[in-house]
Amino acid sequence: MYEAIAPGERERVHARAARLLLEAGAEPERAAAHLLRSPPSEDSEVVATLRDAARQAGSRGASESAVAYLRRALVESPGDVERGELLAELGSVEICLPPSPA
Secondary structure, three states: OHHHOOHHHHHHHHHHHHHHHHHOOOOHHHHHHHHOOOOOOOOHHHHHHHHHHHHHHHHOOOHHHHHHHHHHHHHOOOOHHHHHHHHHHHHHHHOOOOOOOO
8 A cells, every 4th residue: 555655655655654543643754754754844843753763763772773863953054053963963863873784
């Protein structure tokens, strides 16, 4: 069924699912999983959700997920100040990543 939906429509469905989850009071990480598959919308609420999800992921040791959320937040084209904050957060989390195999 999922594959039967056109890719652009799938992205819109993921964005809607994220909004509905947040409205229902779901944890930011649940919504962020959908936001990773949705198109950028230059929405500050999306950035806030992804940052919250990154903090949650980082607090449980899921640095790779936190990095993915923060990188996606940067695609939302946040303002200069917030972009700087995001880059600082991203750098802090990337330091915690295990080294890549050589």
